[in-house]
Amino acid sequence: MSTGTQFYISTLCVYAGVDILAAWGLNLQFGTAGLLSFCYILFQAAGAYTAAVLSLGPQSGNGGFQHYIVGLNLPFPLPLLAAGVVGAAISIPIGLITLRRLRSDYQAIALLVVSIIATSVATNQAHLFNGAAGLALIPPPLANSLNLSAVNYQWFFAAFTFAVCGVVYVVYRRLTRAPLGRAMRAVRDNEHAAASLGKNVAGLRLLAFAIGGAMAGLSGGLLVEFIGAWAPSAWLYPETFVLLAVIIIGGTGNDLGAIVGVLLVPIAFAEATRYIPAIGRAGLVDALQWIAIGLLFLLFLWFRPQGIFPERKRKYLADGRPASLLISFRRRLGRSAADSELNREPAA
Amino acid sequence: MSLLGPSIGFGLVTASILALAAVGFTIQFGVTNVLNLAYGEVMGAAGFIALLVNKAGVSIWICLVIGAMFGAASSYALNRAILVPYIRRGTRLFGMVIVTVAVGLVIENTILAIGGPTFFSYKLPHQSTFHVGSLIFTGFQVAIIGLAVVCMIVVHGVLRYTKLGIAMRATSAENSLARSCGIRTERIIDIAWLISGTMCGLAGVTLFINTATFTSATANEFLVVIVAAAVLGGVGHAYGAMLGALVLGLTTEISAAYIDPAYKNVTAFVILVIVLLVRPQGILAEIATQRELAT
Numbered sequence A: 001m002s003t004g005t006q007f008y009i010s011t012l013c014v015y016a017g018v019d020i021l022a023a024w025g026l027n028l029q030f031g032t033a034g035l036l037s038f039c040y041i042l043f044q045a046a047g048a049y050t051a052a053v054l055s056l057g058p059q060s061g062n063g064g065f066q067h068y069i070v071g072l073n074l075p076f077p078l079p080l081l082a083a084g085v086v087g088a089a090i091s092i093p094i095g096l097i098t099l100r101r102l103r104s105d106y107q108a109i110a111l112l113v114v115s116i117i118a119t120s121v122a123t124n125q126a127h128l129f130n131g132a133a134g135l136a137l138i139p140p141p142l143a144n145s146l147n148l149s150a151v152n153y154q155w156f157f158a159a160f161t162f163a164v165c166g167v168v169y170v171v172y173r174r175l176t177r178a179p180l181g182r183a184m185r186a187v188r189d190n191e192h193a194a195a196s197l198g199k200n201v202a203g204l205r206l207l208a209f210a211i212g213g214a215m216a217g218l219s220g221g222l223l224v225e226f227i228g229a230w231a232p233s234a235w236l237y238p239e240t241f242v243l244l245a246v247i248i249i250g251g252t253g254n255d256l257g258a259i260v261g262v263l264l265v266p267i268a269f270a271e272a273t274r275y276i277p278a279i280g281r282a283g284l285v286d287a288l289q290w291i292a293i294g295l296l297f298l299l300f301l302w303f304r305p306q307g308i309f310p311e312r313k314r315k316y317l318a319d320g321r322p323a324s325l326l327i328s329f330r331r332r333l334g335r336s337a338a339d340s341e342l343n344r345e346p347a348a
Numbered sequence B: 001m002s003l004l005g006p007s008i009g010f011g012l013v014t015a016s017i018l019a020l021a022a023v024g025f026t027i028q029f030g031v032t033n034v035l036n037l038a039y040g041e042v043m044g045a046a047g048f049i050a051l052l053v054n055k056a057g058v059s060i061w062i063c064l065v066i067g068a069m070f071g072a073a074s075s076y077a078l079n080r081a082i083l084v085p086y087i088r089r090g091t092r093l094f095g096m097v098i099v100t101v102a103v104g105l106v107i108e109n110t111i112l113a114i115g116g117p118t119f120f121s122y123k124l125p126h127q128s129t130f131h132v133g134s135l136i137f138t139g140f141q142v143a144i145i146g147l148a149v150v151c152m153i154v155v156h157g158v159l160r161y162t163k164l165g166i167a168m169r170a171t172s173a174e175n176s177l178a179r180s181c182g183i184r185t186e187r188i189i190d191i192a193w194l195i196s197g198t199m200c201g202l203a204g205v206t207l208f209i210n211t212a213t214f215t216s217a218t219a220n221e222f223l224v225v226i227v228a229a230a231v232l233g234g235v236g237h238a239y240g241a242m243l244g245a246l247v248l249g250l251t252t253e254i255s256a257a258y259i260d261p262a263y264k265n266v267t268a269f270v271i272l273v274i275v276l277l278v279r280p281q282g283i284l285a286e287i288a289t290q291r292e293l294a295t
Helices: A003-032 A040-055 A077-098 A104-124 A150-177 A179-189 A191-196 A201-227 A238-250 A255-274 A284-303 A325-333 B004-032 B039-055 B060-088 B093-115 B139-161 B163-173 B175-180 B185-211 B218-233 B238-258 B261-278
Strands: B129-132 B135-138
Touching: A003 A040, A003 A150, A003 A179, A003 A201, A003 A238, A003 A255, A040 A077, A040 A104, A040 A201, A040 A238, A077 A104, A077 A201, A077 B261, A104 B218, A104 B261, A150 A179, A150 A201, A150 A255, A179 A191, A179 A201, A191 A201, A238 A255, A238 A284, A238 B093, A255 A284, A284 B060, A284 B093, B004 B039, B004 B135, B004 B139, B004 B163, B004 B185, B004 B218, B004 B238, B039 B060, B039 B093, B039 B185, B039 B218, B060 B093, B060 B185, B129 B139, B135 B139, B139 B163, B139 B185, B139 B238, B163 B175, B163 B185, B175 B185, B185 B218, B218 B238, B218 B261, B238 B261
Parallel strands: none
Antiparallel strands: B129 B135
């Protein structure tokens, strides 16, 4: 492979990893907990900003050409972790305002408003966020100590991104399979029934919102450490719809579906349009791309609202433990020794 | 004092446009329970249709009427051709919100693809200014305020004193009960979309007249304030939306004069957050409960 191709593919790998992380977070909020999180991209932007200002030195560095807060120049893993923490921390007040007493479609609208307003604040706040120009020259993590060539560093970062995805997946999967995740799904499916069984509806929603926010923040941190720049215009509210398209097309509530959705929508679809020759005026292809995303939503909601990979009906043993794939398969094959052990999802 | 006068003037004009838009938004939501996030884009489309006609040399007032008619027709078509089939197919609240978002994306970007990412403006005749006390208005601003006041009175009259209005309020309160009382709710819903669309079109054209220059995204950006006004008054309540529009129109413009024009929408947001915290059901409404979608 030529160096150029290697750069291209490794960059796509990082983007895919970042999008998969973000899609899982949104899947937790939307798929598992049933929250129409229209401000999701805000958590990613907040995480990205956090990672940026913690990796950058004091703002007087680089000739003091950009304004921002903090500037701690922290060593590598700390800015990323902080990005996740801030993603969760920012989602809690937003969740407290919107999730407690509003009915679900009001929540959606309030969250959309939050997202739009946040962009306008960030763009206008020159001292805090350096305005529309955003931040640049964010140092790449470990670049000095690793001493890799530029291409190898790209591959290193891609591998690192996938490793983060793997670790997050283990935690996230445990969480959604645990009674906690079951309770979240119960709230999604019938909040009154869940409440009558003593589940704390608002608390569970807020928790799903915060964990999803942390995952978004982490993905934003990874992205900003990789591209080395941050600007409010990269996280406008329509970007949430791209991730939502990922979930709806891949399969709401299905983690594998989220991966497939990422490979289809932001990767395959967005990269394919890159090769369309620039027809018409500037920005025409972009506009057509958004039209296509809108049509994709409509087509999928019409023909396959459950997505390519629908949410799997989870099976549990009589004592409430998740049934292993093996038992589920055996049952499907008809040799159902374990049949009597199998229950449908018990009321959480 | 020197700032307060003009900013109250601007505030009244903004409140008028906002009232047109928010009342249209809220009437449709109240009757059908479908949260139409494509509302801003339909407004924009109406404004751009008016621009096309205006470019052909037609007076802006006729363009306003054409914009309103387009708004009504396209809202009716949106409901009949897209939303109702999806509801019949079993798409529920969340799905419907996403459907309207998708329709909005398609409309806005179609305008962007055809018109291009440039600024547009109407050809307006020169207007003399009016002085009312310390307030100064252009002829257009007076016309916009007048139009909004007339529309609000008409909406009030229709909702309060006509059979149609009673039927609409009944459908809004309890669709299935209204139906079993012999109200043809399907027709009422069509009419609600037509009324809402008319006001949406009027709001789109007046918004573009008032902002002087506009892009394909201008109307959609205004949706935040529309929604804030509707939520402020309690979504689905026409009088609440009027009040919300007045409050938000005045506060955004006055804060623009005294704080920073860039934070106009932020003020709207702060008010919205306070209302959501204190009275999530809005100023005038009782607690909004989850209802079924009406077709």
